[in-house]
Amino acid sequence: MKFQLITLLGVKVDQDVYEVILPTADGEIAVFPGHEPLVSLAVPGAIAVRHNKGDADDKLEYFAISGGVIEVSQEILKVLVDEADSGEDIVEAESKAALERALKARDNATNQVELEKAHQLVDRHAVRLKVADLRRRHRR
């Protein structure tokens, strides 16, 4: 099954994979080859990709995504999102610090615009931290 992760900044991933676990509005779903055609909404969270059938959980590849649209057909899985970061690019300590900064900004926000921005940052870094956490747990 082909997996494409498409953002405004370009195509992040375009490769053959065995299984993809996606966060959707109705909960997490796992997509395998031959899945029935489906169009659904992705919510901010972590995507996990299993490249080959026999791969163990510690070989899963993770991506932190913001919200988007998922399009599943027999042979191809397209994920259209605003932002996507590969788990490998995320440094846990940095994400943690960034999340704390964002939380602080949210608490200290004086107007609606700042609050909105802080909320977005909190979401974004919370997702990144989750991805870093998942990676660490499975690598051990």
Add this chain to the structure above:
Amino acid sequence: MASTQQLKGRIRSVKSTKQITKAMQLVAASKMRRAQEAEKASAPYTRAANELLTHLASQGVTKGHPLFEIRDQIRSRLLIVVATDKGLAGAYDSNILKLYAKQLIADDQAGVKNETITIGRRANRFASRIKGTKVIAAYQDLPDDPAGSQLRAIVDMAREKFEAGEVDAVDILYTEFITSVNQMPMMQRVMPAGYEITEVTDEIKEALFEPSAEEVLEAVTYRLIEAQVYHALLTARASEYMMRMMAMKNATDNANDLIDDLTLAMNKARQGAITQELAEISGGVEALNE
């Protein structure tokens, strides 16, 4: 005639100006390439969103959706104008502002109310002096690759205005990069939303929509509008750098011509001074011999 000292000073100053314009030319060239690449990279996203929308529209889901509502009479309009922050890009700003002014005049004559979101300091400086429009937001110093959050702030504001019925249409004015010698100011309607009709694979036709077709439509439409605005911003940036590169190339060429002229004048002045001195010396010798 100016003295050789003065001419030397002027040559030096023109030379240092030339170094600056040359450097700006090179910087603009490399930034332009990057903006163009970023613009190309967003194409798959736009294509995928278009494909989904075409399909959704063929199922009739777009009817009645607020973002697709085409209103019979346009009574007020929101313009998003993209210009530069610092100018120095030849006719770039004046071209886009000319198009903007034309739109304002047209709105004025048709009795359409007008509001503006400006992007770039030059656009804001121009729009805020005009009585016919109200600047509701001004963005400046946007980076070359605007992040999702900045883009969303612009799109959200336009969408709120549109859905609340405060404006009946939203247009974006930007400079399209057509070829390296041709950059055209253009206007595109972003709301009510439209889409290009593309081929739809059979598989999507049978697809299930979760949670519902309407909710998917909402998300896709929003992303397509975002992609349109993103395209406008990036192609405008590429045009800006292209025109800045040309403007700086002309400036560098002019500086070269100026240096040549000044060098010639300086050499003439120096030779003139030498000839004069020689004449004085030989005059003196003649006088001694007598």
